[in-house]
Amino acid sequence: MYKINENYLKLPGSYLFSMIGKKVNEYSKAHPEQEIIRLGIGDVTQPLAPVVIEALHKAVDEMGKVETFHGYAPELGYEFLRQAIVENDYKKRGVNIEVNEIFVSDGAKSDSGNIGDIFDIDNKIAVCDPVYPVYVDSNAMSGRTGSYDSETEKWSEVIYMPCTEETGFAPELPKEEPDIIYLCFPNNPTGSTINKTELQKWVDYALKVGAVIIYDAAYEAYISEEDIPHSIFECEGAKACAIELRSFSKNAGFTGTRLGFTVIPKELKCNGVSLHSLWARRHGTKFNGVPYIVQRAGEAVYSEEGKKQTKEQIAYYMNNAKVIREGLKKAGYSVSGGINAPYIWLKTPNNMTSWQFFDYLLENANVVGTPGSGFGPSGEGYFRLTSFGSYENTVKAMERIQKL
């Protein structure tokens, strides 16, 4: 008799956003006259940039003619896209990454979920708390996290690094030595960042203890301040200890178009074995590339027009972020994030739990956000709002919150 992967059964209940959806649906049914504003999920709302649309149409036409049709893509992605990535995301920032160190993928969620495949089960992971759920869940699925305690909401074999007001919403170097460290800056969900000096400390630490850093830089396009690194490879020595995940979802609105990439430097080695070769094998065996038309769309993001147009989209969202930050401050909330990230992280008032505040906001302002506790135990007492709505709705939401 065949056996299932029992690790799946250890995973706690339903996914955060399913629970939010359920609550909103119920409220909506009971109060059909109320107009609900959703600042909860991190999905973009602005359409694809004109230059991206143009590139898509052109590539679609190519797919319709025998002379220009494209079948299976090269396993690591088309050279035209990887070249544009190397030039714009790395070379222009003084970082030397080779074209064949880039693995084009269908997005950072797949990559962050699948990257664990190339590591032994017997590795201890360290994560920020609160954290994007995929890092922990995907490790739990492969049996790397021990057992789950529903009281503490923690896995027995995971090192949690609290990111709270006390730590300035940044993790401190863990006391127990981890093998794999997940870092995400600018951070989801807190919207916080660390500067280059601080990130260098993590690189130095990883090199010292023999850990590998999985660095999720999906929100780097939202960085507005100087001295905040856009890539971990800006730090010295990072190529020997880090993997970087990137996404087109938030910098170019590709959440429904699906494109991302992973950078694994060739000098990243574990006892002489190149992690690049392991990921290449995984990529070549369990994945068959990203649609040609989507890779052309990605290339267009890096054109002069593309950079200008996507910058405008980001400015639009960051103006929303400003509206939320200032609106909440005016209403007396304690707020962080929203300066180098599209997320605003606020402290719930009057010692409400995250879910109490969720209900309070839904019922009294008809505004949907995300309970901080959904991202981990140290998120309790916090709440996330996103700047991905329309400007009009964002302004309206703040007006309602200020009236509470």
Added chain:
Amino acid sequence: MYKINENYLKLPGSYLFSMIGKKVNEYSKAHPEQEIIRLGIGDVTQPLAPVVIEALHKAVDEMGKVETFHGYAPELGYEFLRQAIVENDYKKRGVNIEVNEIFVSDGAKSDSGNIGDIFDIDNKIAVCDPVYPVYVDSNAMSGRTGSYDSETEKWSEVIYMPCTEETGFAPELPKEEPDIIYLCFPNNPTGSTINKTELQKWVDYALKVGAVIIYDAAYEAYISEEDIPHSIFECEGAKACAIELRSFSKNAGFTGTRLGFTVIPKELKCNGVSLHSLWARRHGTKFNGVPYIVQRAGEAVYSEEGKKQTKEQIAYYMNNAKVIREGLKKAGYSVSGGINAPYIWLKTPNNMTSWQFFDYLLENANVVGTPGSGFGPSGEGYFRLTSFGSYENTVKAMERIQKL
């Protein structure tokens, strides 16, 4: 110090098609005047159907306007596509599959590589020999296949089911009881099929021994004969023991557009645990959906025009298959496949090994095929040609082979 997944190091050398590419490049460099015809890799060459191109353009336009923009897709895929699949691929064949038993994905390669995630490491797999390499390699990566013997080219913990001339290129029920059985019909690489009575035997066997069947039906659109099942769910009891993988790559030329789906019936349970719920969790955690525009393209395949146009493409390739079959027979080769599948499987002449015949064909006819031994030890002495080239090249290749 972190540790890598050592199972990756057990995998034998480079991928079959990399080796072919290398040999062809070397020959090409040495003989730049020769025109090489590639009938090796299973990649399509005909452009996307006009109705698919039209659907893509329309969907691209939607992505460019705020009112019709699409962000994250529903986790299991858009209802419009899943509905079309249920109606056309199942209901019309008298098979009752529910919309929410369909998981839309970026292709059957990803699905066949990832499906192992939901099973325990301690399961014994059975595969046809020869076989599509992804089934075995992905299981080897997760540590399910024991050790590799480069002499016999076999893994110690895999049950191989020889498919040779002696067995009519179909597998026989294995003597040792497997937990997970991989079947692919119409078959890659042999091009063989089994009829419904024969497939029913496999379903009955799986139910009897408590095995689960991973049924790869990527080539079902090429079936031309009656009584060959298009889906394993045409067999009685299959919903309690089978998962079906489907692809748009070969039925609609989506190799470079990426679309497929997996069917997991809700009644498929292991000790009371629904495999559907496990795969839903995997899908929701490590995958973020297929591009909206590609799902619209998939929907168009099921329109009346779409069905007509893709049928013409398949007829084009199947005419090539006929040219190859008859051409080879005329030249005295022993040939199978090519009637319900785009692959022709031939016995190498004069007791040549598969690679000897590869070199012989490349050097003397400038035709590239795939050595049967690359698909497993029982493929030794066989050779695969595909019908995915142009008609002109296919005819030319046969003329050259007949002159040998």
